[in-house]
Amino acid sequence: MRRILSLATIPLLMAPFTGCRNPFDPSADVIIDHFEPRMGSMKQGEWNNEITRPGASWAVQAQYVTVFIRNYSTVGVSFSSYTVVYRQVSEQAGAIPPLPAHSPITAAGGAEGLTFKFVAHLLGLQYPNNEGQERSWNIQVVTDDLLRYCANTETQSGGIDCEITMHGTDHNGHDVTVSGVWHLEVF
């Protein structure tokens, strides 16, 4: 009997060291399911997208992407930002010195990329569901600065890979980072 009572106090004794958080709480299990462009079509596993000059009335459609995220745990997630690193698939011949293929585009944030801040919430599972709890957001990926870069630089050979990383925190306090690459074809 004494052993049982002692066992019951162990989690409580651990509480001061874990900030009153249940040490057995799981972290969220989150993935990016896929991206969908607002324009263009899917081709050979890549999403092609048409971009145009800044200021065109419909250009805004080409500038954002719908990201679909799934959560396979019961722990919800709050997202606070996403970053996009732009890599030119072909060599950046215009740079001094020329940069090899797949280098980050300096004019679009370089290796650190661009950071977009937002506040978004993804539910945890409310009931058993093998497909996970899915939600999507329309996030900006293409900026006017990137459009200007494409207009003034040879980017049609290979296009641009956009490495998108979503940052957040789950409800048990764990950092959540999920990422994927969305390809931008320039023509």
Place this chain on the structure above:
Amino acid sequence: MTRTIKTLPLVLLAVAMAGGCRNPFNPSADIELAEITCSNKDTSSNDNKVQVTRPSLWINCTYLKTLSTIDYTQYTATMNFVVKNKVIVTIRRISMVYTDPLGNEITLYKNVSGGRTFSTLYRFSFPANNNSGSGSYGEGVANSIELYPIDSKVYETIKAYPYDTMYVTITAYGDDENGYDVRLSGTVTITFFGECNK
């Protein structure tokens, strides 16, 4: 055996105090800022024939320049809160601080302490029973405040702004009925496109 049972509550109390746990008889509202949703009702582009909701604000400079006055309600940011305890929360003040991508404060509000600040009064709903909530944000009851981050001073700033994006950090200040301060903050991106200052 009896002594063990008697000392157990004391052990629990000591652990709770050492761990900084709150008095369960004086709980806070356990309120969270779950989400900020943004809406653009600008009907000038094909994309926006209907109201579009995104996690960021999009400003069409080409369209904005044609306006003699700004309809604040075209660009909204809605703070969505969730209250998880049966404690009333009152929001009394909102501030908005605008920064550029490098983190520097901008807009004509930058000389005002706390950015653009205004008083308000919102009394939030709370869970009335064990079945309350289970809505958009899981457990708890959702409440929202609709705000208009784009006004004439922001518009004047945009005219001479060198970047495509800026951030607005929105903070709601208030308190709950058990005396706990409430201060919840979130940052969203404002994106400019079209014929801006470039």
